[in-house]
Each structure stands twice: as structure tokens, then as C-alpha cells.
Amino acid sequence: MFEALPEHFLHNATVRETDMNQNITLNPPAAVDRDLATGAPFIVRGKLVDARDVNHKSRDLGMEFVTPRIDLDALIAPRTEPGPLFDVKLDEILDFLAATGDAMKCDASGYLAECVDKIALTNVLPRQQIQFQMSMAADYLHKERLREYADQNLGDARLLDEWVPRIDSTGRKSFTRAFPPRLVHVLPGNAPVSAVQSIALAAMVKAVNLFKMGSSDPFMTVAILRTMMDVDPDHPVLRSMSAVYWRGGDERIEQAIYRPQYFDKIVAWGGGDAISNVIKYLMPGLQLVSFDPKTSISMIGVEAFESDAVMDQVAEYAANDVSMGNQEPCVSSRVLFVEGERKQIDSFCDRLKDKLVERSALLGKAPPLPRDMAEEIEALGMIGDEFGVWGVPDGNGMVVLSDIPADFHPIRKTANVVPVRSLGDALKYVNVATQTVGVYPSQRMADLRDGLASGGAQRVVRLGDAGGQSIGAPHDAMYIMHRFVHWIVNEDGFDPNFHR
The missing domain is CATH 3.40.605.10 (Aldehyde Dehydrogenase; Chain A, domain 1)
Incomplete structure (x- = not known):
């Protein structure tokens, strides 16, 4: 009762x-x-x-x-x-x-x-x-x-x-x-x-x-x-x-x-x-x-364009992070900040779209994008050169390029690519709602992680490894079991045998 x-x-x-x-x-x-x-x-x-x-x-x-x-x-x-x-x-x-x-x-x-x-x-x-x-x-x-x-x-x-x-x-x-x-x-x-x-x-x-x-x-x-x-x-x-x-x-x-x-x-x-x-x-x-x-992001350095083979591999890594859980979980990447020339980034967007479609064939097709989101993306593609759209909003995977992060919330294998002059320029978009940040190349994580943490991000990983997790690592900036329990202390005065 x-x-x-x-x-x-x-x-x-x-x-x-x-x-x-x-x-x-x-x-x-x-x-x-x-x-x-x-x-x-x-x-x-x-x-x-x-x-x-x-x-x-x-x-x-x-x-x-x-x-x-x-x-x-x-x-x-x-x-x-x-x-x-x-x-x-x-x-x-x-x-x-x-x-x-x-x-x-x-x-x-x-x-x-x-x-x-x-x-x-x-x-x-x-x-x-x-x-x-x-x-x-x-x-x-x-x-x-x-x-x-x-x-x-x-x-x-x-x-x-x-x-x-x-x-x-x-x-x-x-x-x-x-x-x-x-x-x-x-x-x-x-x-x-x-x-x-x-x-x-x-x-x-x-x-x-x-x-x-x-x-x-x-x-x-x-x-x-x-x-x-x-x-x-x-x-x-x-x-x-x-x-x-x-x-x-x-x-x-x-x-x-x-x-x-x-x-x-x-x-x-x-x-x-x-x-x-x-x-x-x-x-x-x-x-x-x-x-x-939370929202997760990717940060991709100009090193991704060293060769076609490298760009293809980076697009594969990025597609893994975007399509994870059909982009439902917070850990799935939604906005990808990419260094490079516009022609290079356009080529990357095309590769990324292909990789997302390939992942869809393996993981299963999602429902089409909501009509209002699909219409907004179509309108963006018609505005000007600062925008670009690769693919169709059918749930199989698409890429939307914009000069700043799009207003809509990317879902169902939709990647929003944002060109930046340097990855440091992307730090201004990081906030307390930023969960996981996938970085390529991994050598640049050490230079970025303090700035990411200061902005509010909670986890930094290699690009393509957003779905991995170290056993017992913090989640959402906390140790979960530590937060669950009641911490009780029984204090018992001084130990008479204690010597400084």
C-alpha cells in the first residue's frame, strides 16, 4: 500500500x-x-x-x-x-x-x-x-x-x-x-x-x-x-x-x-x-x-584529400558515424565540418552520399524524410552556390551542404556538411548539447579536445568510431553508476594508533 x-x-x-x-x-x-x-x-x-x-x-x-x-x-x-x-x-x-x-x-x-x-x-x-x-x-x-x-x-x-x-x-x-x-x-x-x-x-x-x-x-x-x-x-x-x-x-x-x-x-x-x-x-x-x-558532429581535416583512396576511406568512416542506428541515437553524427577547397568538399559530399546508400542496403532502409524537412532541403538546393544537395529524401541517405549548420535536425541518414577554413573555426558551433565528436585525422584530436571540452562537448573519438565505447568510460560527462548510488559515510572519530 x-x-x-x-x-x-x-x-x-x-x-x-x-x-x-x-x-x-x-x-x-x-x-x-x-x-x-x-x-x-x-x-x-x-x-x-x-x-x-x-x-x-x-x-x-x-x-x-x-x-x-x-x-x-x-x-x-x-x-x-x-x-x-x-x-x-x-x-x-x-x-x-x-x-x-x-x-x-x-x-x-x-x-x-x-x-x-x-x-x-x-x-x-x-x-x-x-x-x-x-x-x-x-x-x-x-x-x-x-x-x-x-x-x-x-x-x-x-x-x-x-x-x-x-x-x-x-x-x-x-x-x-x-x-x-x-x-x-x-x-x-x-x-x-x-x-x-x-x-x-x-x-x-x-x-x-x-x-x-x-x-x-x-x-x-x-x-x-x-x-x-x-x-x-x-x-x-x-x-x-x-x-x-x-x-x-x-x-x-x-x-x-x-x-x-x-x-x-x-x-x-x-x-x-x-x-x-x-x-x-x-x-x-x-x-x-x-x-x-544531444547532437554529435564530425570534424574532418584537409588531410582527407591527400588522395582519392584516402577520401574514399574517410567517406566510409563518416558514413558509419552518420548512419549508426539509422541516425536515431544521440551518438550518430549529424553535422560534418570539413576543411578544404569547395571542389574537394563537393567531391567528398558525392562520395559520402554513395557510402550512405551502401550502408542503407546493409542496414535497412528507413522511412522517407518528413515532408516539411524534404521540402526545406529542396528549397536549400535552389538558393545558390553556398548550398548543395546530393541524393533524395527517401531514407537511403543524402548529403546537404550549407555554409553554416542547417536549421533542420538531420535524421534518417542525412548528413549536413559545413565547409570551414580550419577545424578551429568549427569550435564556435560546439555547445553543451554536443555529445560525440569524431575527428579525422586522429592526430588532431589532441589539439582540438580542450577547445571541444570548453565548448561543452563530452566525448572525442576517431572518425568512424562513434559507436565504440571504452568499458566504464563516462557517458554524457558523468560516471553513471557513481550518479546512481547513495554515497553514505560512517565517520568514527580518530584512530588512536595514528601517527603523523
């Missing part, structure tokens, strides 16, 4: 007391045949809920799916109830995650294959990329790499299991622990593979977790958790997890859930509207770990 709301939080909550102890239907039933709509079951505290009560439509494609009702009393664990993982050792958690990864590779129950079929109906990603992300998800659950991730994020993974002692330079004793939190995860819909990372990191910090799935992918989190059920249906990792869907911005749900007596932090991925929606619920005791909307 829901706990009483502390008096000092009452001014932040407008939900009626009668709303707090009832099942809530997220939106009125639409005129949809529930037997024909795609089913999206929930996991509630480790148990499958497979009802067909409430109809929804996916954000991008408008495809129908049907979910259970949300039962708030079943979903929310009071703070007086310890989390299932609070006293479980990290080693046991890692063993279970690795066993889940093995089970995902076999997919004996077919949950993941079914999940691919369903996501293909609701998500703009081509089916080939959904399948690729599913295989990536299974490989992510690797015991040694996950432990390395924890050590890199926390400095010492023992902090998750025990009170680690320390004596400072004055002789003062203390014990520190990374204590398990209670987290709401607002998952993105544009990268299904993010579900497995969220599940793994949440398990490693021993959190109590509620995953809010997106309408573009209300399936993958549950498919992974159902695979966990095959491994051990009563494991504490599974019992610490719930995965449900509600329409973002539904205040009747969010005012009841986003409260500090139930959760410590909201971990939010998504666009500006999604983050802004979450921010309005923050209050003392309820923090935000935000993966804000």
Missing part, C-alpha cells in the same frame, strides 16, 4: 488521496480490436502481468498496442520494505546477469525473436538494426566486462558490497558505502539496446527499479526480464525490477509515482519535452539523472 505523504511534501503533490489507491487506466479505451492489437505485457516486481486492458499508439508510426492496467499498489514498494538486492553480493548479481546473457543468445522461449517482430511494428529502425541491437544486448551481459565497468565507475567495486574503511591524513576514521538507491528509469524509444544497459547497471547498484518504457519500444525490457525468469524466476535481480508503460505526461500516474517516499532518483533519457516533463516533478529528496538530448 502507499505510505502517507510527509507533510512537507504536500505542497508539491496535487493528486487526490482517492487517486492513490486505485488502479489507473492510462487513457480511455480507443475503438481498437484488442485481440488484433500488438500485446505489450508488463513485469511488476518480477512477475509477469499479461492482460489486454488499455489501448495505445506508438509515437512515430502510430501503430496500436495494448497493455495491462497499472496497479499502483502492486507496483510500488514502500521504503519500510528492503530492496531484494540490498544484501546480495555483486559477484552473485554478475553471475546471474551473465547467465541471462547466455539465455538470450539461445532464446529458447522465443521472447527475443517475438520482441524483434513487435518492435519492427512500432519503431522507425529497420528490422536488421533491431536484430543487431538484440545481439548486442546479449553480448553486453559479460561478467568480467561488467565488473570492470563497476571498478572504473566507482574506483573500487567493493563499495557496493561493504563499508570500505579509510583513515585520512589527520587520522580521522570513516567507512564509505555506495548504498542501493530506488530508481525510476524513463527509457528512450530510439535505441532498444539501451534497455539491457539500464537493467545491468541497475542490478549492479542493487537498486529497486521501475522502468518506464517508451511507446516506440514497449517490448524489449520485458523480453529481457522474461528471459531472466527462465534462468531463475525468484532471483533477487528479477524481483527488484518492474517494467511498465504509460503515456509520458500523464499526471495522474506521474504525480502518484514521482515522489521521494518511493524513489530517490529519476533516470531520464529522451528529447527535450520528455526531460522537461520530468523536471517539474523534482523536489527535495527526488533527484534527476538526466541523459539530455
